[in-house]
Amino acid sequence: MAAPIDIRRFTGFRALTILCLVVLYAPLVIVAIYSFNDSTSITRWGGLSFKWYFDVFSGPEAPKFRAAAINSFTIALGAATCATTIATAAAVAMHRTGRFRGKTASLALINLPLMVPEIVTAVASLIFFISIGFKTGVMTIFIAHLVFCIPFAYLPISARMQSIPDSYEQAAMDLYATPWEAFRLVLLPLMVPGILSGFLLAFIISLDDFLITNFVKGAGIETLPTAIFGSVKQGVKPNIMAISTLLLGVSVVLVTLSWFVGRAGQSKR
Amino acid sequence: MNRTDIAIDIDRVVNRYDSVTALHDVSMDIREGEFFTLLGPSGCGKTTLLRCIAGFEDVTEGAIRLRGEDIAPLPPHKRPVNTVFQQYALFPHMTVLENVCFGLRRRGWTEMDAEGRAREVLDLVRLGDFAKRRPTQLSGGQQQRVALARSLAPNPEVLLLDEPLSALDLKLRQAVRVELKQIQRETGIAFVFVTHDQEEALTMSDRIAVMSEGYVQQIGTPRDIYEAPQNRFVADFIGETNLLDVEVSAVSGGMPDLTLPGGMALRCPAADSARAGRGHLSVRPERISVAAAAEDTLPATVVDHVYLGTDIHLHAKLSDGEPILVRIQNAESSAIPATGSMLGLRIEAGAARLLVD
Ligand SMILES: Nc1ncnc2c1ncn2[C@@H]1O[C@H](COP(=O)(O)OP(=O)(O)O)[C@@H](O)[C@H]1O
Ligand SMILES: [Mg+2]
Numbered sequence: 203m204a205a206p207i208d209i210r211r212f213t214g215f216r217a218l219t220i221l222c223l224v225v226l227y228a229p230l231v232i233v234a235i236y237s238f239n240d241s242t243s244i245t246r247w248g249g250l251s252f253k254w255y256f257d258v259f260s261g262p263e264a265p266k267f268r269a270a271a272i273n274s275f276t277i278a279l280g281a282a283t284c285a286t287t288i289a290t291a292a293a294v295a296m297h298r299t300g301r302f303r304g305k306t307a308s309l310a311l312i313n314l315p316l317m318v319p320e321i322v323t324a325v326a327s328l329i330f331f332i333s334i335g336f337k338t339g340v341m342t343i344f345i346a347h348l349v350f351c352i353p354f355a356y357l358p359i360s361a362r363m364q365s366i367p368d369s370y371e372q373a374a375m376d377l378y379a380t381p382w383e384a385f386r387l388v389l390l391p392l393m394v395p396g397i398l399s400g401f402l403l404a405f406i407i408s409l410d411d412f413l414i415t416n417f418v419k420g421a422g423i424e425t426l427p428t429a430i431f432g433s434v435k436q437g438v439k440p441n442i443m444a445i446s447t448l449l450l451g452v453s454v455v456l457v458t459l460s461w462f463v464g465r466a467g468q469s470k471r
Numbered sequence: 472m473n474r475t476d477i478a479i480d481i482d483r484v485v486n487r488y489d490s491v492t493a494l495h496d497v498s499m500d501i502r503e504g505e506f507f508t509l510l511g512p513s514g515c516g517k518t519t520l521l522r523c524i525a526g527f528e529d530v531t532e533g534a535i536r537l538r539g540e541d542i543a544p545l546p547p548h549k550r551p552v553n554t555v556f557q558q559y560a561l562f563p564h565m566t567v568l569e570n571v572c573f574g575l576r577r578r579g580w581t582e583m584d585a586e587g588r589a590r591e592v593l594d595l596v597r598l599g600d601f602a603k604r605r606p607t608q609l610s611g612g613q614q615q616r617v618a619l620a621r622s623l624a625p626n627p628e629v630l631l632l633d634e635p636l637s638a639l640d641l642k643l644r645q646a647v648r649v650e651l652k653q654i655q656r657e658t659g660i661a662f663v664f665v666t667h668d669q670e671e672a673l674t675m676s677d678r679i680a681v682m683s684e685g686y687v688q689q690i691g692t693p694r695d696i697y698e699a700p701q702n703r704f705v706a707d708f709i710g711e712t713n714l715l716d717v718e719v720s721a722v723s724g725g726m727p728d729l730t731l732p733g734g735m736a737l738r739c740p741a742a743d744s745a746r747a748g749r750g751h752l753s754v755r756p757e758r759i760s761v762a763a764a765a766e767d768t769l770p771a772t773v774v775d776h777v778y779l780g781t782d783i784h785l786h787a788k789l790s791d792g793e794p795i796l797v798r799i800q801n802a803e804s805s806a807i808p809a810t811g812s813m814l815g816l817r818i819e820a821g822a823a824r825l826l827v828d
Contacts, residue, residue, distance in 0.1 A: 377553065
């Protein structure tokens with residue numbers, strides 16, 4: 203038996219790791235630090251201050267950001283809820299109905315948004331909405347988000363389903379539960395960690411989407427990412443760093459939550 | 472076929488998965504209040520038959536009747552039978568009490584009545600103090616008893632148990648056997664108990680159905696099965712036996728005349744369908760006695776012995792080289808024959824049995 207390969211022994215492993223971490227996270231750290239900068243410059247440190255955070259909430263651009271934030275959170279909540287519901291139904295169908303015609307095709311369809319380049323989806327969605335005469339606006343953003351959120355909601359739910367043997371529902375039906383009761387009283391509660399995890403993931407994905415949103419949003423409608431992009435076009439001001447840091451905070455909290463919920467569900471069985 | 476004491480009538484049931492036939496023409500009656508065991512090696516179709524009764528598997532051909540009524544059209548939740556699953560399948564998000572109440576609530580019992588009944592059944596399985604725990608906080612043996620309580624609570628017409636003891640360790644398993652049998656007697660509910668452990672089957676059952684590769688090999692009391700096996704599979708699977716090649720000259724009145732290797736003649740009981748020709752004789756090792764070599768004994772040479780405490784296993788060889796196992800009770804008087812020595816083996820007339828293959 204050869205000794206297991208320990209990747210940490212490879213020459214340059216440490217240097218490469220540090221390089222990757224720096225490239226990935228240094229920009230985020232710098233943005234977060236400079237969001238507390240007292241100066242109007244984005245490169246020179248002028249002392250600690252919260253003034254850019256006040257600026258986000260009450261400065262000249264505040265109404266624009268507030269409207270965008272309301273749009274973003276409403277769309278994310280709606281899209282994540284619908285996507286999670288669909289993903290839950292899809293996971294039950296995939297894991298509980300044995301083989302059926304078109305099972306592989308259905309799975310591919312669910313996961314398609316992960317594989318198609320986002321720009322293609324964006325252009326195609328826009329063309330689709332225009333060709334059926336659907337007026338672009340909050341509704342088109344919502345529909346587009348719903349579609350690409352489904353696979354993100356599906357993955358954790360499906361992973362959870364994999365660890366729930368069907369003997370639980372059979373035991374329920376054996377004890378006089380109708381198939382619907384077996385689902386509602388036994389399977390669904392067992393799926394909850396996966397569902398929550400899927401919901402949070404879908405919410406984050408919707409919240410920070412830029413490309414597709416930018417294509418299908420109507421004139422005058424902004425979400426946070428498009429509003430930020432709009433601001434940056436006129437030059438990067440430190441208030442952008444503040445709002446980005448806030449968004450980063452929300453993402454970190456939700457992703458961490460999603461991870462913990464998923465893990466709690468795993469250790470309970 | 473309308474005997475009133477029959478709880479389940481399994482009538483020529485065939486079950487097929489895509490290409491595998493799991494059950495071939497299986498027929499048996501399970502009587503009211505009896506402890507009925509399905510015994511057979513892994514993969515012989517025991518679980519499949521239970522699932523057919525519970526409604527999780529379709530019967531391809533044939534019928535299953537519960538108290539005379541065909542249950543084919545009933546979905547699982549409408550069949551008045553309950554199952555103890557092999558891995559118990561206790562609901563992990565509910566307490567022990569909620570688990571036991573589950574079936575009662577689905578049958579429309581009020582919460583209070585259900586709880587009363589659940590506590591009664593939990594006391595029966597000696598888990599009264601554990602009602603508020605979660606299944607994951609219990610030991611394997613306790614989980615097994617919760618599963619039993621959960622399926623007994625709604626007072627099913629028949630209880631199905633799929634290898635309920637196989638997940639327990641040996642010591643516990645032996646204690647639970649006695650307990651399970653007691654509970655079955657107290658409740659008077661017919662149990663259909665699945666196991667691959669012949670000792671479990673012999674010690675617990677009123678009747679046993681021995682299965683192999685989807686066929687029923689024999690149905691009978693533990694004593695029938697052990698002492699009067701119908702075929703080679705049953706004789707070999709239940710307990711230890713010697714299977715000797717014999718020449719059958721004639722069968723008259725169910726008693727064949729046959730010749731043992733080495734020329735000794737014997738008349739013994741036979742399986743129902745035994746015919747003249749070559750056959751196999753089953754002789755249990757404990758039913759052979761050792762004597763000095765003589766005219767009316769079967770000559771054998773001692774090959775080896777194994778000392779087992781209560782018994783001594785003597786491995787010997789017949790004149791045609793066939794091995795034979797003899798079990799001698801370890802009494803003060805019993806000398807262990809030396810390896811290589813010649814013996815005469817005596818087989819009582821009632822102790823051997825001619826089988827069909
Ligand atoms: N879902 C299934 N699909 C195909 N074959 C199956 C399935 N379940 C069981 N079988 C086959 O049916 C036969 C009987 O299985 P089973 O009833 O589980 O046996 P046992 O419980 O006696 O071990 C086996 O040969 C097994 O391979
Ligand atoms: Mg089995």
